[in-house]
Amino acid sequence: xxxDIILGGVGGQGILTIATTIGLAxxxxxxxLKQSEVHGMSQRGGDVQSHLRLSSDPIASDLIxxxxxxxxxxxxxxxxxxxxxxLDRKNGxxxxxxxxxxxxxxxxxxxxxxxxxxxxxxxxxxxANEIAQSQGSVKAANIVVLGAASPFIGLKYSSLEDAIRQxxxxxxxxxxxxxxxxxxxxxxxxEKNRRD
Amino acid sequence: xNRLLLLGDEAIAQGAVDxxxxxxxxxxxxxxxxxxxxxxxxxxxxxxxxxxxxxxxEKTAMETAIGMSYAGKRALVCMKHVGLNVxxxxxxxxxxxxxxxxxxxxxxxxxSMHSSQNEQDSRFYGKFAQIPTLEPSNQQEAYDxxxxxxxxxxxxxxxxLFRLTTRLSHSRSGVQRRETLSQRELSLPSDLKQFILxxxxxxxxxxxxxxxxxxxxxxxxxxGYNELFDGKDKSMGIVxxxxxxxxxxxxxxxxxxxxxxxxxxxxxxxxxxxxxxxNDVDSVxxxxxxxxxxxxxxxGILDDGKPVKGRMDGTLPRAGELxxxxxxxALGMEIPEGYKIPEVLKSRxxxxxDGCSHWDSFEALNEAMKDYSPGRVLADIGCYTLSAxxxxxxxxxxxxxxxxxxxxxxxxxxxxxxxxxxxxxxxFTHSGMTGLLxxxxxxxxxxxxxxxxxxxxxxxxxxxxxxxKLEDIVKGIGVEEEHIRIIKPLHRLxxxxxxxxxxxxxxxGVSVIIPRxxxxxxxxxxxxxxxxxxxxxxxxxxx
Numbered sequence: 001x002x003x004d005i006i007l008g009g010v011g012g013q014g015i016l017t018i019a020t021t022i023g024l025a026x027x028x029x030x031x032x033l034k035q036s037e038v039h040g041m042s043q044r045g046g047d048v049q050s051h052l053r054l055s056s057d058p059i060a061s062d063l064i065x066x067x068x069x070x071x072x073x074x075x076x077x078x079x080x081x082x083x084x085x086x087l088d089r090k091n092g093x094x095x096x097x098x099x100x101x102x103x104x105x106x107x108x109x110x111x112x113x114x115x116x117x118x119x120x121x122x123x124x125x126x127x128a129n130e131i132a133q134s135q136g137s138v139k140a141a142n143i144v145v146l147g148a149a150s151p152f153i154g155l156k157y158s159s160l161e162d163a164i165r166q167x168x169x170x171x172x173x174x175x176x177x178x179x180x181x182x183x184x185x186x187x188x189x190x191e192k193n194r195r196d
Numbered sequence: 197x198n199r200l201l202l203l204g205d206e207a208i209a210q211g212a213v214d215x216x217x218x219x220x221x222x223x224x225x226x227x228x229x230x231x232x233x234x235x236x237x238x239x240x241x242x243x244x245x246x247x248x249x250x251x252x253x254e255k256t257a258m259e260t261a262i263g264m265s266y267a268g269k270r271a272l273v274c275m276k277h278v279g280l281n282v283x284x285x286x287x288x289x290x291x292x293x294x295x296x297x298x299x300x301x302x303x304x305x306x307x308s309m310h311s312s313q314n315e316q317d318s319r320f321y322g323k324f325a326q327i328p329t330l331e332p333s334n335q336q337e338a339y340d341x342x343x344x345x346x347x348x349x350x351x352x353x354x355x356x357l358f359r360l361t362t363r364l365s366h367s368r369s370g371v372q373r374r375e376t377l378s379q380r381e382l383s384l385p386s387d388l389k390q391f392i393l394x395x396x397x398x399x400x401x402x403x404x405x406x407x408x409x410x411x412x413x414x415x416x417x418x419x420g421y422n423e424l425f426d427g428k429d430k431s432m433g434i435v436x437x438x439x440x441x442x443x444x445x446x447x448x449x450x451x452x453x454x455x456x457x458x459x460x461x462x463x464x465x466x467x468x469x470x471x472x473x474x475n476d477v478d479s480v481x482x483x484x485x486x487x488x489x490x491x492x493x494x495x496g497i498l499d500d501g502k503p504v505k506g507r508m509d510g511t512l513p514r515a516g517e518l519x520x521x522x523x524x525x526a527l528g529m530e531i532p533e534g535y536k537i538p539e540v541l542k543s544r545x546x547x548x549x550d551g552c553s554h555w556d557s558f559e560a561l562n563e564a565m566k567d568y569s570p571g572r573v574l575a576d577i578g579c580y581t582l583s584a585x586x587x588x589x590x591x592x593x594x595x596x597x598x599x600x601x602x603x604x605x606x607x608x609x610x611x612x613x614x615x616x617x618x619x620x621x622x623x624f625t626h627s628g629m630t631g632l633l634x635x636x637x638x639x640x641x642x643x644x645x646x647x648x649x650x651x652x653x654x655x656x657x658x659x660x661x662x663x664x665k666l667e668d669i670v671k672g673i674g675v676e677e678e679h680i681r682i683i684k685p686l687h688r689l690x691x692x693x694x695x696x697x698x699x700x701x702x703x704x705g706v707s708v709i710i711p712r713x714x715x716x717x718x719x720x721x722x723x724x725x726x727x728x729x730x731x732x733x734x735x736x737x738x739x
Contacts, residue, residue: 010544023368027201036367037203038310039226039656044579046546051367060445062367065520067532078542084535092534103547105586108540116538 001031002057003154004064006083007050009075010101011043014142017167018073019050021146024163025155026054036062045103047079054154073149075128075142076101077113087120094120095149095190097128097141122196124148124189131185140182147186151194157187202371204364207335208274208302209234211342215298216377218269219247221257223626224655225276226311227365228304232274233658244379250652252661253597253626254279258286261299265290265355266391268383270298270346277305277318282597282627284321289393290355291325292401296385298346299355304365307486307517311654313577313596315515317486322357322463326405328412329357329463330421331438335369337461341421343374352411361485363517364439409464417468421461424469429454433477435470435490436460440483443523465490474502481526482506485518548582553649553713556685556693558583558590560711561616561645563690564697572612576600576628578620579653579715591618598627604642605635614701618645622652625662629669635706636674643700644708646670649715657718670708679707686713 005022009015019035026033031054038048051064069087072094074080080096087094094117100110117123126148128141135144143164150160161180168175202210209231212220222232235241235248251257254275264271275283280303287301303318322329330345332338338360345356389397416422427433434453436444437460444453458473460466474480474494479502482491491506505511511526512518521531548554558580565572575581575591576599583590593603604617619628624646635642648666652658662669670680681700683693693711700707 011546023201027370032370033201034367034369036363039230039366043656044546044549044582044654045544047544059369060442060449061520062363062369062439062442063519065446065524065531067534069534078544081538081541084537085533087534088532089534104542104544106542108542112540116540120535 001154002055003053003071004069005052005054005071005073005153006064006069006086007052007073008079008083009048010079010103011045011048013075013101015048015050015075018075018142018146019052021143021160021163021167022052022054022153022155024166025159028159028162029155031056032059034059034062047082049083071095071149071152073145075145077110077117077125078107081113081116092122093152093196094123095145095152096123096125097145098125099127099129099141124194126186126189126193128186131189132182135181135185136178140178143179143182144186147183148190150183150187151190200371200373201368202335202339203230203366203368204332204335204338204360205230205304205366206234207338207371208342208358208360209238210371210373211339212272212300212346213238213241213244213246214374214376215343215346216270216379217246217272217346218379219261219264220272220274221251221261222274223251223254223257223279224652224658225279225304226655227306227362228274228276228279228302229655229658230365231272231302240376250658250661254283255286258283258290258301261301262286262290262293265295265297265299266385268297269380272300272302274302275304276312277303277316278312278314278596279303280318280321287321287355288325291327291405292393292398293391294353294401294404295349295355296353296383297380298349300342300345300349300358301355302358302360305359305361305486307361310362313594315486317489318357318359319463319486319489322359323489325355325357326409327354327357328352328415329359331359331461331463332364333438333441333459333461334364335367335371337421338364339371339373341461348415352408352415354405354408354412359438361439361517413464413467416462416464416466419462419466422466422469423459424472425453425457425459427453427455427457430456430477432479432481433458433473435473435480435482435484435494437484437490440485440518440523443518443520444483446520447524447527447529460490465493477502479503479505481511483512483518483523483526545585546582547585548579549716551716552579553685553711553715554580554583554647555588556687556690557645557647557711558588560685560690560693561618561697562588562590563694564701565616567698568614568701572607572614573616573618574600574603574607575618576620576623578623578647579649580618580620580647583618597623598631601628601631601635601642601644604644605631605638605640608640608642609638613641614643615641616643616645616701618647620653621646621648621650621662621666622660624666625660625669629673632670632675632706632708633673639705641704642706643697643703644706646708646710648710648712650712651715651718653715653717657715657721666710675706675708679703679705680710681707682710682712684713685711
């Protein structure tokens, strides 16, 4: 098993939480992993990415080579475009939230951004904010996106659920439940709306 | 022992705790910050009473560590690459004094300048100080090498430089721990003159350092971190340093590398292994993160040996960090293409946070400066450097820690009056105080805006050394009390703040304006913690 995942978003949107959840799930399944993170300057409202590599064999590079990513998971649509060059043309999936994070002056028309995404052969666009809100809080939007990506990661769904319990139980049981519901809602959406 | 999922930085931290350090000394700086933070958060480290409070700057950190080494205990010093410039005086001289207790200096380089002002290569400092330098390729090596570094430091009586780069600092992977060593007992060096660098003793000590070079070389020859792998295709030999080795491996998934490969993790470079490789191949490709240090050595001044490929001939880019694709191209491989990045994509530079006090400070300063020609605000390193970008575009310089005040002094002496310095509270206590003393002694007309958000914000909110002491420090340095103005940077006080800025800009002497409001990030964290603690108290009292 080998899965190379690019996570994209804007500083503060919770991509490291997605990375940690997948990482914990992968560890529980006995996989090797490398996860590079962005710290420092870009965390202040700039674009952030994380390279997450899972494999049953040893992993060499901390960075995923261009054109080799099995998935892009983005919590922001414009940020999804930033990593198109990383995606494997043969079978790569793009899963992105369609809720723009507009903190720049020249943010393009959302429809233009989405139309670029729709040119890809395999993608899911999801209104993560609305779905997260319907499950209790917009704060769980990142986990909704993770749920939408979950059918393609190659990990057991129950491993991801366990990882969420492990990660959020330190904070509160309410958060555990919110995020489990968010994960499920994202997954259900993906099963119904996948484009491939 | 348990297997942990650790950042490269954290692997060094855990490695140091397990190697029996008694203290870690550091000033925050990306990408090195997480080493010290990990030890600060570690229960084991607390139980073992490992000292881990932040230092005022990298020089004080380095010197404190030298003191701990003098007293026979193991000390770790951590900084980002440019921090080593600040600590350089102490660092270079620590090679001459030598170490007693193990002394390891971690310098985290930032090629591609993700969060830095330059991409200098710390391996040069290892050569400059003439001490052994280690460079891990992965998280496990980072852990193992840390213990090895302390052992090497004590065995050869020398500080050891430990170099890593951003990608390893901030990438997580599984690390196997080893048993924890106990800390060293208090003991002084057998020669109590060893640390007195008076010329007569320094000359002797320097000769001792020169005499150790053969032992450093010998250690590299035997080191398990330098390894030569054979390959059938002798048309090329590859030298791969540190993390570059991973990018090389990545290009041969599942297959053996056809060329002989020399993997390097310890410097000075093993002459024996280099000779063995060089004599066996027709050409050499050098893969190193940072400057072409080894490549230059391979080429020599005349570059008339076997063909050498690397950063100097364009095989690899001269600037910026390596990655698997760049290395793949250097190997002549076909690089798979992903999708074209749509042209509609826009760049998204970092920004000051919503509600950040710096917005209000710079909006007021911008308005107060309208009466003067542009180009008068010399600034410093921190979140507020982002005020260089639109929409604020408030500042005109960012050079090195503390340079705002001293550059303003120089500009004012040249006739640029008023000249303004903008500096954060943590940067001020790091390197701004001495410059302010120069300003006071020269009675030069500058206005210092000492932006006090009561934290080291850019690196994630570490304690600021001058917290609660800033006015006293400024007053003690000699700034007149009536020209020390504390303001609250809030939108609703904008007019009032503009007026204060204007008054001090007009003053023909040194004035210091302190806009004071806590960083919104640390405030939010504090409130959250308070909330959880309250809740816990409620719950436990309900039981």
